[in-house]
Amino acid sequence: MRNVIFIAPFPLSATLTFCKALSRVPGVRLLGLFQEPPREDVGFAHVERIPDALDPAWIRRGVEALSARFGPIHRLLGVLENAQEQIAQVREELGIDGMRVATAQVFRDKARMKDALRAAGLPCARHMLAHSDADVHAFIAQVGLPVVVKPPAGAGCRATYRVTDAASLKQCLAESRPSPQRPALVEEFLQGEEHSFETLTLGGQVRFYSITRYLPTPLEVMENPWIQWCVLAPRDIADARYDAVRKLGQDVVAALGLQTGITHMEWFRRPDGSLAVGEIAARPPGARIMNLMGQVYDRDLFLDWARLMVDDRVDGYFERRYAAATVFLRQPGGNRVLDVQGLDQAQKAMGHLVVDKHLPQPGAPRADGYEGEGWVMLRHPDTEVVMEGVRRLFQTVKVRYA
Ligand SMILES: Nc1ncnc2c1ncn2[C@@H]1O[C@H](COP(=O)(O)OP(=O)(O)OP(=O)(O)O)[C@@H](O)[C@H]1O
Ligand SMILES: [Mg+2]
Known part of the structure; x- marks a missing residue:
């Protein structure tokens, strides 16, 4: 038996899906x-409670307690x-295999x-870590407007401004x-289409990759409460376009030095066709992209993640x-969901998808992020059919709030 510890502050359902997958690895x-x-x-054999799951000292004590017992x-x-x-810090301190602190930091x-x-x-976008208003002004004088200002280690588009x-x-x-x-990160504004690129990386080599398209960009969604967001996984990603x-x-994976793990990169295709990296994370993607890949490949990507992390x-x-x-x-409106309109019409138009x-x-x-309060997943062998389904759904289904 190999002892595998999974750590998280709270038992969110998206988080627990990863636990279930790990428990299924032989x-x-x-x-x-x-x-x-x-x-x-x-699937846990045992769960230890710690007061702070983001504090390395507590993580270490928890790991030591589990190791003493198992x-x-x-x-x-x-x-x-x-x-x-x-997590990387505790791995290093206790000599457990996996991503190291220097890699996690970058x-x-x-x-x-x-x-x-x-x-x-x-x-990637030109950037500056600004320590003052003057730094921001100086950066803008250099690259011009628009720019994006955001936290250096933000998530979920929080406190992200387009200037x-x-x-x-x-x-x-x-x-x-x-x-x-509390420095702010200032970046040149990347124009164009935003996409994601996921990998399963083993020994520094990309062994599996997938691509999605964000419609529209998360920043535009956050700026406009009436915009519904969609993540599209086109079927064919083997062609020359990609x-x-x-x-x-x-x-990018090689430059940042990841040996083994899953990655989630966000990238832009500018109007002139050139590419730029938005950011990359060495963890599974959010926004239900794991589930979306599962639909596209007709297999359990959570299990593929678990197998990679446990067995390399x-x-x-x-x-x-x-x-x-x-x-x-998602729609603009009050603070609580009242109802969802247009479901019958949508069912007739694209229920089969x-x-x-x-x-x-x-x-x-009301949720405050770009993921809204609910979601619908569509699937079909033909990308155009899925796109048409998305358009119809955007037009017919509306959330009302009180
Ligand atoms: N330099 C930039 N140019 C254009 N758009 C940007 C830029 N930086 C960020 N954005 C927009 O803001 C969004 C959030 O930025 P970023 O991904 O860096 O932050 P995040 O908080 O980690 O987001 P998330 O957790 O949603 O991935 C991006 O998905 C993109 O739409
Ligand atoms: Mg991002």
Whole structure:
């Protein structure tokens, strides 16, 4: 039996899917470290409670307690972006295999990431880590408007501003207030289409990759409450259109020094066709992209992740058999979901394409992110059919709020 520890603060359902997958890998005894242990059975042999699952000292104490009881630890894993450095630190301290602190840092800190990418000659937005308003002004004088101002290690598009003119600059500085203690990342604004690029990487080599398209960009979704967001996985990603990003994806993983793990990169295709990296994370993608890939390849990508993390293996043949899309349902309005309109019409128009859904629940509080309160997944062998389904869904299904 190999002892595999999975760590997370809270038992969110998206998080528990990863636990279930780990527990299905043969020869694994799954152990948990949680602030709030899961109530349902997701395959843990034992769960240890710790007061702070993001504090390396507590993580270490938890790991030591589990190891005292169950024996040597084979892997220490977690999927949250803001836990990766702490987990890596404890791995290093206790000599457990897996991603190291230096690697975790370069993936987490967007300024370091861009320094490393540029040093390797890979395209990304010009940036500056601003310690004051004056730094921001100086950067804008150099690259011009628009720029993006955001936290150096942000997530979920929080506190991310597009600065287009003097007024938006003033407002952004008032809110982000860059200082030496709390620097802000300022970036040249990348124009164009935004996509993602996921990999399963083994021994520094990309062994599996997948691509999605964001419609529209997460920033535009956050700026406009009436926009519904969609992540589309086109069926065919082997054609020449994607040659450059295949190479870029491998080069980025190599430049940042990841040996083994899953990655989620965001990249832009500019109007002139050139590519630029937005950012990359060494953890599974969010926004249901794991589930979306599962639909496209007709296989359990969570299990593929688990096998990679536990056994250093990528098995089998990944055939892209479908195109698929997740439409996130959201609208402007009040603070609670009242109902969802247009479902019957949508069912008639594209019900045959729907493979999974979670409808916004009446009474549910309004979500503040681009993922809204619910989602619908569509799938079909033909990408155009999925796209048409997405358009119809956008037009017919509306969430109302009270
Ligand atoms: N330099 C840039 N040019 C254009 N758009 C940008 C730039 N930086 C960020 N954005 C937009 O803001 C979004 C959020 O930025 P970023 O991905 O860096 O932050 P994040 O908080 O980690 O987001 P998430 O967790 O949603 O991936 C991006 O998906 C993109 O739409
Ligand atoms: Mg991002």
